[in-house]
Amino acid sequence: MNIGDVATQTGLPAKTIRYYEDIGLVTPERGANGYRIFGQSDAHKLAFLARARALGFSIEDCRNLLALWGDRSRASADVRAIAKHHLTEIETKIAGLAAMRDTLAELVQECAGDNRPDCPILKGLEGA
Amino acid sequence: MNIGDVATQTGLPAKTIRYYEDIGLVTPERGANGYRIFGQSDAHKLAFLARARALGFSIEDCRNLLALWGDRSRASADVRAIAKHHLTEIETKIAGLAAMRDTLAELVQECAGDNRPDCPILKGLEGA
DNA sequence: CATAGGGGTTCCAGTCACAGGAAGGTCAAG
DNA sequence: CTTGACCTTCCTGTGACTGGAACCCCTATG
Structure with a gap:
Protein backbone atom coordinates (compact mmCIF):
# COMPACT_ATOMS: atom_id res chain seq x y z
CA MET A 1 0.00 0.00 0.00
CA ILE A 59 1.75 11.46 21.12
CA GLU A 60 3.89 10.24 24.02
CA ASP A 61 0.91 8.41 25.50
CA CYS A 62 0.27 6.92 22.07
CA ARG A 63 3.85 5.77 21.87
CA ASN A 64 3.50 4.00 25.21
CA LEU A 65 0.11 2.56 24.37
CA LEU A 66 1.49 1.21 21.09
CA ALA A 67 4.36 -0.41 22.95
CA LEU A 68 1.98 -2.01 25.43
CA TRP A 69 -0.28 -3.11 22.63
CA GLY A 70 2.63 -4.98 21.10
CA ASP A 71 3.81 -6.41 24.39
CA ARG A 72 2.26 -9.78 25.11
CA SER A 73 3.58 -9.77 28.64
CA ARG A 74 2.04 -6.41 29.47
CA ALA A 75 0.01 -5.74 32.58
CA SER A 76 -3.36 -4.18 31.88
CA ALA A 77 -2.71 -2.04 34.95
CA ASP A 78 -0.14 -0.07 32.95
CA VAL A 79 -2.62 0.63 30.19
CA ARG A 80 -5.26 1.53 32.69
CA ALA A 81 -2.94 3.91 34.51
CA ILE A 82 -2.23 5.84 31.32
CA ALA A 83 -5.90 6.01 30.45
CA LYS A 84 -6.96 7.01 33.92
CA HIS A 85 -4.40 9.76 34.11
CA HIS A 86 -5.53 11.08 30.77
CA LEU A 87 -9.13 10.87 31.89
CA THR A 88 -8.32 13.02 34.90
CA GLU A 89 -6.67 15.60 32.68
CA ILE A 90 -9.70 15.71 30.44
CA GLU A 91 -11.99 16.17 33.41
CA THR A 92 -9.82 19.00 34.65
CA LYS A 93 -9.96 20.63 31.25
CA ILE A 94 -13.71 20.26 31.11
CA ALA A 95 -14.06 21.82 34.53
CA GLY A 96 -11.95 24.80 33.46
CA LEU A 97 -13.91 25.28 30.29
CA ALA A 98 -17.21 24.91 32.09
CA ALA A 99 -16.20 27.68 34.47
CA MET A 100 -15.35 29.91 31.52
CA ARG A 101 -18.61 29.01 29.86
CA ASP A 102 -20.63 29.90 32.95
CA THR A 103 -18.98 33.29 33.39
CA LEU A 104 -19.18 34.04 29.69
CA ALA A 105 -22.78 32.96 29.37
CA GLU A 106 -23.73 35.24 32.22
CA LEU A 107 -21.94 38.21 30.72
CA VAL A 108 -23.37 37.58 27.29
CA GLN A 109 -26.85 37.36 28.68
CA GLU A 110 -26.50 40.61 30.58
CA CYS A 111 -25.32 42.45 27.51
CA ALA A 112 -27.95 44.20 25.45
CA GLY A 113 -25.98 43.84 22.25
CA ASP A 114 -27.31 47.01 20.71
CA ASN A 115 -25.54 50.01 19.23
CA ARG A 116 -24.94 51.75 22.53
CA PRO A 117 -21.51 51.57 24.13
CA ASP A 118 -22.66 50.43 27.56
CA CYS A 119 -21.48 46.86 27.97
CA PRO A 120 -21.50 44.50 30.97
CA ILE A 121 -19.00 42.23 29.25
CA LEU A 122 -16.35 44.93 29.13
CA LYS A 123 -17.23 45.91 32.67
CA GLY A 124 -16.72 42.34 33.76
CA LEU A 125 -13.34 42.29 32.09
CA GLU A 126 -12.18 45.62 33.41
CA GLY A 127 -13.05 45.12 37.05
CA ALA A 128 -12.96 41.84 38.89
CA MET B 1 6.19 51.13 37.69
CA ILE B 59 -4.97 37.07 21.62
CA GLU B 60 -6.70 38.38 18.52
CA ASP B 61 -10.02 38.53 20.36
CA CYS B 62 -8.22 40.32 23.17
CA ARG B 63 -6.83 42.83 20.73
CA ASN B 64 -10.30 43.55 19.42
CA LEU B 65 -11.85 43.67 22.87
CA LEU B 66 -9.17 46.11 23.99
CA ALA B 67 -9.88 48.30 20.99
CA LEU B 68 -13.61 48.25 21.74
CA TRP B 69 -12.92 48.93 25.39
CA GLY B 70 -11.08 52.08 24.41
CA ASP B 71 -13.65 53.13 21.85
CA ARG B 72 -16.31 55.38 23.34
CA SER B 73 -18.45 55.13 20.25
CA ARG B 74 -18.48 51.34 20.26
CA ALA B 75 -21.64 49.30 19.91
CA SER B 76 -22.07 46.70 22.63
CA ALA B 77 -23.32 44.41 19.88
CA ASP B 78 -19.75 44.10 18.61
CA VAL B 79 -18.48 43.08 22.01
CA ARG B 80 -21.32 40.67 22.44
CA ALA B 81 -20.70 39.10 19.05
CA ILE B 82 -17.10 38.33 19.95
CA ALA B 83 -18.09 36.90 23.30
CA LYS B 84 -20.91 34.85 21.89
CA HIS B 85 -18.75 33.38 19.19
CA HIS B 86 -16.16 32.47 21.76
CA LEU B 87 -18.83 30.96 23.97
CA THR B 88 -19.93 28.74 21.11
CA GLU B 89 -16.38 27.56 20.56
CA ILE B 90 -16.01 26.72 24.23
CA GLU B 91 -19.23 24.78 24.19
CA THR B 92 -18.04 22.85 21.15
CA LYS B 93 -14.78 22.06 22.89
CA ILE B 94 -16.60 20.91 26.00
CA ALA B 95 -18.82 18.65 23.93
CA GLY B 96 -15.79 17.09 22.28
CA LEU B 97 -14.03 16.55 25.56
CA ALA B 98 -17.16 15.17 27.18
CA ALA B 99 -17.43 12.60 24.40
CA MET B 100 -13.83 11.60 24.98
CA ARG B 101 -14.44 11.44 28.69
CA ASP B 102 -17.47 9.17 28.28
CA THR B 103 -15.66 6.73 26.02
CA LEU B 104 -12.55 6.76 28.17
CA ALA B 105 -14.45 6.36 31.42
CA GLU B 106 -16.24 3.36 30.01
CA LEU B 107 -13.02 1.73 28.86
CA VAL B 108 -11.26 2.45 32.12
CA GLN B 109 -14.11 0.95 34.08
CA GLU B 110 -14.12 -2.20 31.99
CA CYS B 111 -10.41 -2.71 32.46
CA ALA B 112 -9.36 -4.90 35.36
CA GLY B 113 -6.05 -3.10 35.75
CA ASP B 114 -4.21 -6.13 37.03
CA ASN B 115 -1.02 -7.80 35.86
CA ARG B 116 -2.64 -9.80 33.11
CA PRO B 117 -2.33 -8.60 29.53
CA ASP B 118 -6.01 -8.78 28.67
CA CYS B 119 -7.20 -5.20 28.25
CA PRO B 120 -10.50 -3.74 27.02
CA ILE B 121 -8.85 -0.35 26.55
CA LEU B 122 -6.44 -1.68 23.96
CA LYS B 123 -9.25 -3.66 22.39
CA GLY B 124 -11.27 -0.50 22.11
CA LEU B 125 -8.38 1.26 20.43
CA GLU B 126 -7.55 -1.54 18.04
CA GLY B 127 -11.01 -2.21 16.71
CA ALA B 128 -13.74 0.34 16.28
C1' DC C 1 35.14 51.32 47.10
C1' DA C 2 34.25 46.73 45.72
C1' DT C 3 30.96 43.43 45.51
C1' DA C 4 26.84 40.69 45.84
C1' DG C 5 22.09 40.29 44.96
C1' DG C 6 18.10 41.11 42.69
C1' DG C 7 16.19 43.71 39.42
C1' DG C 8 16.07 44.71 34.31
C1' DT C 9 17.31 44.06 28.93
C1' DT C 10 17.70 41.43 24.26
C1' DC C 11 17.68 37.46 21.49
C1' DC C 12 17.34 32.55 20.39
C1' DA C 13 15.44 28.00 20.91
C1' DG C 14 11.79 24.95 22.21
C1' DT C 15 6.96 23.60 23.01
C1' DC C 16 2.79 20.37 20.49
C1' DA C 17 1.12 18.11 16.58
C1' DC C 18 0.88 18.91 12.78
C1' DA C 19 -0.36 22.09 7.98
C1' DG C 20 1.07 24.61 3.88
C1' DG C 21 3.86 25.06 0.17
C1' DA C 22 7.91 24.77 -2.98
C1' DA C 23 10.66 21.98 -5.99
C1' DG C 24 11.15 17.91 -7.95
C1' DG C 25 10.76 12.55 -9.05
C1' DT C 26 7.34 8.56 -10.55
C1' DC C 27 3.63 6.19 -12.61
C1' DA C 28 -0.50 4.88 -15.37
C1' DA C 29 -3.65 6.33 -18.97
C1' DG C 30 -4.83 8.38 -23.31
C1' DC D 1 4.57 11.99 -25.44
C1' DT D 2 2.11 14.41 -22.45
C1' DT D 3 -0.93 15.04 -18.77
C1' DG D 4 -2.22 14.77 -14.23
C1' DA D 5 -2.30 12.36 -10.03
C1' DC D 6 0.58 10.64 -6.91
C1' DC D 7 4.88 10.48 -4.32
C1' DT D 8 9.40 12.51 -2.24
C1' DT D 9 12.19 15.94 0.85
C1' DC D 10 12.84 20.22 3.05
C1' DC D 11 11.54 24.58 5.12
C1' DT D 12 8.39 27.58 7.36
C1' DG D 13 4.48 28.76 10.29
C1' DT D 14 1.01 27.98 13.87
C1' DG D 15 -0.51 30.04 19.45
C1' DA D 16 0.90 31.84 23.30
C1' DC D 17 3.99 31.66 25.56
C1' DT D 18 8.45 29.48 28.51
C1' DG D 19 13.35 28.71 29.48
C1' DG D 20 17.82 30.06 29.14
C1' DA D 21 22.08 32.59 27.88
C1' DA D 22 24.55 36.72 28.09
C1' DC D 23 24.57 41.05 29.49
C1' DC D 24 23.35 45.80 31.92
C1' DC D 25 21.54 48.49 36.09
C1' DC D 26 20.61 49.72 40.88
C1' DT D 27 20.88 49.40 45.78
C1' DA D 28 22.77 47.81 50.11
C1' DT D 29 26.41 46.16 52.76
C1' DG D 30 31.36 45.04 54.43
Missing part, protein backbone atom coordinates in the same frame (compact mmCIF):
# COMPACT_ATOMS: atom_id res chain seq x y z
CA ASN A 2 1.11 3.51 -0.75
CA ILE A 3 0.66 6.33 1.70
CA GLY A 4 -2.50 7.56 0.01
CA ASP A 5 -4.22 4.22 0.48
CA VAL A 6 -3.38 4.09 4.17
CA ALA A 7 -4.49 7.68 4.51
CA THR A 8 -7.87 6.76 3.03
CA GLN A 9 -8.13 3.66 5.19
CA THR A 10 -7.26 5.34 8.46
CA GLY A 11 -8.64 8.78 7.84
CA LEU A 12 -5.27 10.27 8.71
CA PRO A 13 -3.79 12.87 6.34
CA ALA A 14 -0.70 11.67 4.47
CA LYS A 15 1.21 14.53 6.09
CA THR A 16 0.40 13.17 9.51
CA ILE A 17 1.48 9.67 8.57
CA ARG A 18 4.82 10.99 7.36
CA TYR A 19 5.13 12.87 10.61
CA TYR A 20 4.42 9.69 12.56
CA GLU A 21 7.19 7.99 10.67
CA ASP A 22 9.48 10.91 11.41
CA ILE A 23 8.98 10.56 15.14
CA GLY A 24 9.27 6.80 14.98
CA LEU A 25 5.70 5.68 15.57
CA VAL A 26 5.62 3.62 12.38
CA THR A 27 8.42 2.33 10.19
CA PRO A 28 7.12 1.47 6.74
CA GLU A 29 9.47 -0.07 4.21
CA ARG A 30 10.58 1.66 1.06
CA GLY A 31 10.17 0.62 -2.54
CA ALA A 32 12.87 0.99 -5.20
CA ASN A 33 11.24 4.26 -6.23
CA GLY A 34 11.56 5.69 -2.73
CA TYR A 35 7.86 5.38 -1.99
CA ARG A 36 6.79 4.19 1.45
CA ILE A 37 5.23 0.75 1.47
CA PHE A 38 2.73 0.06 4.24
CA GLY A 39 1.86 -3.47 5.26
CA GLN A 40 -1.21 -4.59 7.19
CA SER A 41 0.60 -4.23 10.48
CA ASP A 42 1.50 -0.63 9.68
CA ALA A 43 -2.09 0.06 8.71
CA HIS A 44 -3.32 -1.41 11.97
CA LYS A 45 -0.84 0.63 13.96
CA LEU A 46 -1.96 3.79 12.22
CA ALA A 47 -5.61 2.99 12.81
CA PHE A 48 -4.78 2.43 16.46
CA LEU A 49 -3.00 5.76 16.56
CA ALA A 50 -5.89 7.51 14.89
CA ARG A 51 -8.30 6.23 17.53
CA ALA A 52 -5.99 7.00 20.41
CA ARG A 53 -5.44 10.52 19.13
CA ALA A 54 -9.18 10.95 18.66
CA LEU A 55 -9.54 10.17 22.35
CA GLY A 56 -7.12 12.97 23.05
CA PHE A 57 -4.07 10.93 24.06
CA SER A 58 -0.80 12.78 23.57
CA ASN B 2 8.71 48.57 36.52
CA ILE B 3 7.70 45.35 34.87
CA GLY B 4 8.01 43.37 38.09
CA ASP B 5 5.49 45.57 39.84
CA VAL B 6 2.95 45.22 37.07
CA ALA B 7 3.57 41.51 37.00
CA THR B 8 2.75 41.29 40.69
CA GLN B 9 -0.31 43.51 40.29
CA THR B 10 -1.78 41.66 37.36
CA GLY B 11 -0.59 38.16 38.09
CA LEU B 12 0.93 37.97 34.61
CA PRO B 13 4.53 36.74 34.28
CA ALA B 14 6.98 39.43 33.21
CA LYS B 15 7.77 37.31 30.15
CA THR B 16 4.17 37.44 29.10
CA ILE B 17 4.02 41.20 29.54
CA ARG B 18 7.09 41.61 27.33
CA TYR B 19 5.43 39.37 24.81
CA TYR B 20 2.31 41.49 24.88
CA GLU B 21 4.43 44.53 24.16
CA ASP B 22 6.11 42.64 21.34
CA ILE B 23 2.80 41.99 19.63
CA GLY B 24 1.57 45.50 20.28
CA LEU B 25 -1.05 44.97 22.99
CA VAL B 26 0.62 47.44 25.32
CA THR B 27 3.15 50.17 24.65
CA PRO B 28 4.90 51.15 27.87
CA GLU B 29 7.38 54.01 27.81
CA ARG B 30 11.07 53.58 28.39
CA GLY B 31 13.30 55.14 31.03
CA ALA B 32 16.78 56.43 30.37
CA ASN B 33 18.15 53.09 31.58
CA GLY B 34 16.13 51.17 29.00
CA TYR B 35 13.64 49.85 31.55
CA ARG B 36 9.98 49.74 30.64
CA ILE B 37 7.83 52.20 32.56
CA PHE B 38 4.20 51.21 33.05
CA GLY B 39 1.57 53.81 33.89
CA GLN B 40 -1.85 53.20 35.40
CA SER B 41 -3.44 52.87 32.00
CA ASP B 42 -0.94 50.19 31.01
CA ALA B 43 -1.61 48.35 34.24
CA HIS B 44 -5.35 48.47 33.60
CA LYS B 45 -4.91 47.21 30.10
CA LEU B 46 -2.82 44.30 31.33
CA ALA B 47 -5.35 43.45 34.03
CA PHE B 48 -8.04 43.52 31.35
CA LEU B 49 -5.94 41.22 29.20
CA ALA B 50 -5.30 38.86 32.08
CA ARG B 51 -9.04 38.49 32.69
CA ALA B 52 -9.88 38.12 29.03
CA ARG B 53 -7.19 35.47 28.60
CA ALA B 54 -8.45 33.69 31.71
CA LEU B 55 -11.83 33.46 30.01
CA GLY B 56 -10.12 31.78 27.10
CA PHE B 57 -10.28 34.60 24.57
CA SER B 58 -7.58 34.37 21.91
Whole structure:
Protein backbone atom coordinates (compact mmCIF):
# COMPACT_ATOMS: atom_id res chain seq x y z
CA MET A 1 0.00 0.00 0.00
CA ASN A 2 1.11 3.51 -0.75
CA ILE A 3 0.66 6.33 1.70
CA GLY A 4 -2.50 7.56 0.01
CA ASP A 5 -4.22 4.22 0.48
CA VAL A 6 -3.38 4.09 4.17
CA ALA A 7 -4.49 7.68 4.51
CA THR A 8 -7.87 6.76 3.03
CA GLN A 9 -8.13 3.66 5.19
CA THR A 10 -7.26 5.34 8.46
CA GLY A 11 -8.64 8.78 7.84
CA LEU A 12 -5.27 10.27 8.71
CA PRO A 13 -3.79 12.87 6.34
CA ALA A 14 -0.70 11.67 4.47
CA LYS A 15 1.21 14.53 6.09
CA THR A 16 0.40 13.17 9.51
CA ILE A 17 1.48 9.67 8.57
CA ARG A 18 4.82 10.99 7.36
CA TYR A 19 5.13 12.87 10.61
CA TYR A 20 4.42 9.69 12.56
CA GLU A 21 7.19 7.99 10.67
CA ASP A 22 9.48 10.91 11.41
CA ILE A 23 8.98 10.56 15.14
CA GLY A 24 9.27 6.80 14.98
CA LEU A 25 5.70 5.68 15.57
CA VAL A 26 5.62 3.62 12.38
CA THR A 27 8.42 2.33 10.19
CA PRO A 28 7.12 1.47 6.74
CA GLU A 29 9.47 -0.07 4.21
CA ARG A 30 10.58 1.66 1.06
CA GLY A 31 10.17 0.62 -2.54
CA ALA A 32 12.87 0.99 -5.20
CA ASN A 33 11.24 4.26 -6.23
CA GLY A 34 11.56 5.69 -2.73
CA TYR A 35 7.86 5.38 -1.99
CA ARG A 36 6.79 4.19 1.45
CA ILE A 37 5.23 0.75 1.47
CA PHE A 38 2.73 0.06 4.24
CA GLY A 39 1.86 -3.47 5.26
CA GLN A 40 -1.21 -4.59 7.19
CA SER A 41 0.60 -4.23 10.48
CA ASP A 42 1.50 -0.63 9.68
CA ALA A 43 -2.09 0.06 8.71
CA HIS A 44 -3.32 -1.41 11.97
CA LYS A 45 -0.84 0.63 13.96
CA LEU A 46 -1.96 3.79 12.22
CA ALA A 47 -5.61 2.99 12.81
CA PHE A 48 -4.78 2.43 16.46
CA LEU A 49 -3.00 5.76 16.56
CA ALA A 50 -5.89 7.51 14.89
CA ARG A 51 -8.30 6.23 17.53
CA ALA A 52 -5.99 7.00 20.41
CA ARG A 53 -5.44 10.52 19.13
CA ALA A 54 -9.18 10.95 18.66
CA LEU A 55 -9.54 10.17 22.35
CA GLY A 56 -7.12 12.97 23.05
CA PHE A 57 -4.07 10.93 24.06
CA SER A 58 -0.80 12.78 23.57
CA ILE A 59 1.75 11.46 21.12
CA GLU A 60 3.89 10.24 24.02
CA ASP A 61 0.91 8.41 25.50
CA CYS A 62 0.27 6.92 22.07
CA ARG A 63 3.85 5.77 21.87
CA ASN A 64 3.50 4.00 25.21
CA LEU A 65 0.11 2.56 24.37
CA LEU A 66 1.49 1.21 21.09
CA ALA A 67 4.36 -0.41 22.95
CA LEU A 68 1.98 -2.01 25.43
CA TRP A 69 -0.28 -3.11 22.63
CA GLY A 70 2.63 -4.98 21.10
CA ASP A 71 3.81 -6.41 24.39
CA ARG A 72 2.26 -9.78 25.11
CA SER A 73 3.58 -9.77 28.64
CA ARG A 74 2.04 -6.41 29.47
CA ALA A 75 0.01 -5.74 32.58
CA SER A 76 -3.36 -4.18 31.88
CA ALA A 77 -2.71 -2.04 34.95
CA ASP A 78 -0.14 -0.07 32.95
CA VAL A 79 -2.62 0.63 30.19
CA ARG A 80 -5.26 1.53 32.69
CA ALA A 81 -2.94 3.91 34.51
CA ILE A 82 -2.23 5.84 31.32
CA ALA A 83 -5.90 6.01 30.45
CA LYS A 84 -6.96 7.01 33.92
CA HIS A 85 -4.40 9.76 34.11
CA HIS A 86 -5.53 11.08 30.77
CA LEU A 87 -9.13 10.87 31.89
CA THR A 88 -8.32 13.02 34.90
CA GLU A 89 -6.67 15.60 32.68
CA ILE A 90 -9.70 15.71 30.44
CA GLU A 91 -11.99 16.17 33.41
CA THR A 92 -9.82 19.00 34.65
CA LYS A 93 -9.96 20.63 31.25
CA ILE A 94 -13.71 20.26 31.11
CA ALA A 95 -14.06 21.82 34.53
CA GLY A 96 -11.95 24.80 33.46
CA LEU A 97 -13.91 25.28 30.29
CA ALA A 98 -17.21 24.91 32.09
CA ALA A 99 -16.20 27.68 34.47
CA MET A 100 -15.35 29.91 31.52
CA ARG A 101 -18.61 29.01 29.86
CA ASP A 102 -20.63 29.90 32.95
CA THR A 103 -18.98 33.29 33.39
CA LEU A 104 -19.18 34.04 29.69
CA ALA A 105 -22.78 32.96 29.37
CA GLU A 106 -23.73 35.24 32.22
CA LEU A 107 -21.94 38.21 30.72
CA VAL A 108 -23.37 37.58 27.29
CA GLN A 109 -26.85 37.36 28.68
CA GLU A 110 -26.50 40.61 30.58
CA CYS A 111 -25.32 42.45 27.51
CA ALA A 112 -27.95 44.20 25.45
CA GLY A 113 -25.98 43.84 22.25
CA ASP A 114 -27.31 47.01 20.71
CA ASN A 115 -25.54 50.01 19.23
CA ARG A 116 -24.94 51.75 22.53
CA PRO A 117 -21.51 51.57 24.13
CA ASP A 118 -22.66 50.43 27.56
CA CYS A 119 -21.48 46.86 27.97
CA PRO A 120 -21.50 44.50 30.97
CA ILE A 121 -19.00 42.23 29.25
CA LEU A 122 -16.35 44.93 29.13
CA LYS A 123 -17.23 45.91 32.67
CA GLY A 124 -16.72 42.34 33.76
CA LEU A 125 -13.34 42.29 32.09
CA GLU A 126 -12.18 45.62 33.41
CA GLY A 127 -13.05 45.12 37.05
CA ALA A 128 -12.96 41.84 38.89
CA MET B 1 6.19 51.13 37.69
CA ASN B 2 8.71 48.57 36.52
CA ILE B 3 7.70 45.35 34.87
CA GLY B 4 8.01 43.37 38.09
CA ASP B 5 5.49 45.57 39.84
CA VAL B 6 2.95 45.22 37.07
CA ALA B 7 3.57 41.51 37.00
CA THR B 8 2.75 41.29 40.69
CA GLN B 9 -0.31 43.51 40.29
CA THR B 10 -1.78 41.66 37.36
CA GLY B 11 -0.59 38.16 38.09
CA LEU B 12 0.93 37.97 34.61
CA PRO B 13 4.53 36.74 34.28
CA ALA B 14 6.98 39.43 33.21
CA LYS B 15 7.77 37.31 30.15
CA THR B 16 4.17 37.44 29.10
CA ILE B 17 4.02 41.20 29.54
CA ARG B 18 7.09 41.61 27.33
CA TYR B 19 5.43 39.37 24.81
CA TYR B 20 2.31 41.49 24.88
CA GLU B 21 4.43 44.53 24.16
CA ASP B 22 6.11 42.64 21.34
CA ILE B 23 2.80 41.99 19.63
CA GLY B 24 1.57 45.50 20.28
CA LEU B 25 -1.05 44.97 22.99
CA VAL B 26 0.62 47.44 25.32
CA THR B 27 3.15 50.17 24.65
CA PRO B 28 4.90 51.15 27.87
CA GLU B 29 7.38 54.01 27.81
CA ARG B 30 11.07 53.58 28.39
CA GLY B 31 13.30 55.14 31.03
CA ALA B 32 16.78 56.43 30.37
CA ASN B 33 18.15 53.09 31.58
CA GLY B 34 16.13 51.17 29.00
CA TYR B 35 13.64 49.85 31.55
CA ARG B 36 9.98 49.74 30.64
CA ILE B 37 7.83 52.20 32.56
CA PHE B 38 4.20 51.21 33.05
CA GLY B 39 1.57 53.81 33.89
CA GLN B 40 -1.85 53.20 35.40
CA SER B 41 -3.44 52.87 32.00
CA ASP B 42 -0.94 50.19 31.01
CA ALA B 43 -1.61 48.35 34.24
CA HIS B 44 -5.35 48.47 33.60
CA LYS B 45 -4.91 47.21 30.10
CA LEU B 46 -2.82 44.30 31.33
CA ALA B 47 -5.35 43.45 34.03
CA PHE B 48 -8.04 43.52 31.35
CA LEU B 49 -5.94 41.22 29.20
CA ALA B 50 -5.30 38.86 32.08
CA ARG B 51 -9.04 38.49 32.69
CA ALA B 52 -9.88 38.12 29.03
CA ARG B 53 -7.19 35.47 28.60
CA ALA B 54 -8.45 33.69 31.71
CA LEU B 55 -11.83 33.46 30.01
CA GLY B 56 -10.12 31.78 27.10
CA PHE B 57 -10.28 34.60 24.57
CA SER B 58 -7.58 34.37 21.91
CA ILE B 59 -4.97 37.07 21.62
CA GLU B 60 -6.70 38.38 18.52
CA ASP B 61 -10.02 38.53 20.36
CA CYS B 62 -8.22 40.32 23.17
CA ARG B 63 -6.83 42.83 20.73
CA ASN B 64 -10.30 43.55 19.42
CA LEU B 65 -11.85 43.67 22.87
CA LEU B 66 -9.17 46.11 23.99
CA ALA B 67 -9.88 48.30 20.99
CA LEU B 68 -13.61 48.25 21.74
CA TRP B 69 -12.92 48.93 25.39
CA GLY B 70 -11.08 52.08 24.41
CA ASP B 71 -13.65 53.13 21.85
CA ARG B 72 -16.31 55.38 23.34
CA SER B 73 -18.45 55.13 20.25
CA ARG B 74 -18.48 51.34 20.26
CA ALA B 75 -21.64 49.30 19.91
CA SER B 76 -22.07 46.70 22.63
CA ALA B 77 -23.32 44.41 19.88
CA ASP B 78 -19.75 44.10 18.61
CA VAL B 79 -18.48 43.08 22.01
CA ARG B 80 -21.32 40.67 22.44
CA ALA B 81 -20.70 39.10 19.05
CA ILE B 82 -17.10 38.33 19.95
CA ALA B 83 -18.09 36.90 23.30
CA LYS B 84 -20.91 34.85 21.89
CA HIS B 85 -18.75 33.38 19.19
CA HIS B 86 -16.16 32.47 21.76
CA LEU B 87 -18.83 30.96 23.97
CA THR B 88 -19.93 28.74 21.11
CA GLU B 89 -16.38 27.56 20.56
CA ILE B 90 -16.01 26.72 24.23
CA GLU B 91 -19.23 24.78 24.19
CA THR B 92 -18.04 22.85 21.15
CA LYS B 93 -14.78 22.06 22.89
CA ILE B 94 -16.60 20.91 26.00
CA ALA B 95 -18.82 18.65 23.93
CA GLY B 96 -15.79 17.09 22.28
CA LEU B 97 -14.03 16.55 25.56
CA ALA B 98 -17.16 15.17 27.18
CA ALA B 99 -17.43 12.60 24.40
CA MET B 100 -13.83 11.60 24.98
CA ARG B 101 -14.44 11.44 28.69
CA ASP B 102 -17.47 9.17 28.28
CA THR B 103 -15.66 6.73 26.02
CA LEU B 104 -12.55 6.76 28.17
CA ALA B 105 -14.45 6.36 31.42
CA GLU B 106 -16.24 3.36 30.01
CA LEU B 107 -13.02 1.73 28.86
CA VAL B 108 -11.26 2.45 32.12
CA GLN B 109 -14.11 0.95 34.08
CA GLU B 110 -14.12 -2.20 31.99
CA CYS B 111 -10.41 -2.71 32.46
CA ALA B 112 -9.36 -4.90 35.36
CA GLY B 113 -6.05 -3.10 35.75
CA ASP B 114 -4.21 -6.13 37.03
CA ASN B 115 -1.02 -7.80 35.86
CA ARG B 116 -2.64 -9.80 33.11
CA PRO B 117 -2.33 -8.60 29.53
CA ASP B 118 -6.01 -8.78 28.67
CA CYS B 119 -7.20 -5.20 28.25
CA PRO B 120 -10.50 -3.74 27.02
CA ILE B 121 -8.85 -0.35 26.55
CA LEU B 122 -6.44 -1.68 23.96
CA LYS B 123 -9.25 -3.66 22.39
CA GLY B 124 -11.27 -0.50 22.11
CA LEU B 125 -8.38 1.26 20.43
CA GLU B 126 -7.55 -1.54 18.04
CA GLY B 127 -11.01 -2.21 16.71
CA ALA B 128 -13.74 0.34 16.28
C1' DC C 1 35.14 51.32 47.10
C1' DA C 2 34.25 46.73 45.72
C1' DT C 3 30.96 43.43 45.51
C1' DA C 4 26.84 40.69 45.84
C1' DG C 5 22.09 40.29 44.96
C1' DG C 6 18.10 41.11 42.69
C1' DG C 7 16.19 43.71 39.42
C1' DG C 8 16.07 44.71 34.31
C1' DT C 9 17.31 44.06 28.93
C1' DT C 10 17.70 41.43 24.26
C1' DC C 11 17.68 37.46 21.49
C1' DC C 12 17.34 32.55 20.39
C1' DA C 13 15.44 28.00 20.91
C1' DG C 14 11.79 24.95 22.21
C1' DT C 15 6.96 23.60 23.01
C1' DC C 16 2.79 20.37 20.49
C1' DA C 17 1.12 18.11 16.58
C1' DC C 18 0.88 18.91 12.78
C1' DA C 19 -0.36 22.09 7.98
C1' DG C 20 1.07 24.61 3.88
C1' DG C 21 3.86 25.06 0.17
C1' DA C 22 7.91 24.77 -2.98
C1' DA C 23 10.66 21.98 -5.99
C1' DG C 24 11.15 17.91 -7.95
C1' DG C 25 10.76 12.55 -9.05
C1' DT C 26 7.34 8.56 -10.55
C1' DC C 27 3.63 6.19 -12.61
C1' DA C 28 -0.50 4.88 -15.37
C1' DA C 29 -3.65 6.33 -18.97
C1' DG C 30 -4.83 8.38 -23.31
C1' DC D 1 4.57 11.99 -25.44
C1' DT D 2 2.11 14.41 -22.45
C1' DT D 3 -0.93 15.04 -18.77
C1' DG D 4 -2.22 14.77 -14.23
C1' DA D 5 -2.30 12.36 -10.03
C1' DC D 6 0.58 10.64 -6.91
C1' DC D 7 4.88 10.48 -4.32
C1' DT D 8 9.40 12.51 -2.24
C1' DT D 9 12.19 15.94 0.85
C1' DC D 10 12.84 20.22 3.05
C1' DC D 11 11.54 24.58 5.12
C1' DT D 12 8.39 27.58 7.36
C1' DG D 13 4.48 28.76 10.29
C1' DT D 14 1.01 27.98 13.87
C1' DG D 15 -0.51 30.04 19.45
C1' DA D 16 0.90 31.84 23.30
C1' DC D 17 3.99 31.66 25.56
C1' DT D 18 8.45 29.48 28.51
C1' DG D 19 13.35 28.71 29.48
C1' DG D 20 17.82 30.06 29.14
C1' DA D 21 22.08 32.59 27.88
C1' DA D 22 24.55 36.72 28.09
C1' DC D 23 24.57 41.05 29.49
C1' DC D 24 23.35 45.80 31.92
C1' DC D 25 21.54 48.49 36.09
C1' DC D 26 20.61 49.72 40.88
C1' DT D 27 20.88 49.40 45.78
C1' DA D 28 22.77 47.81 50.11
C1' DT D 29 26.41 46.16 52.76
C1' DG D 30 31.36 45.04 54.43
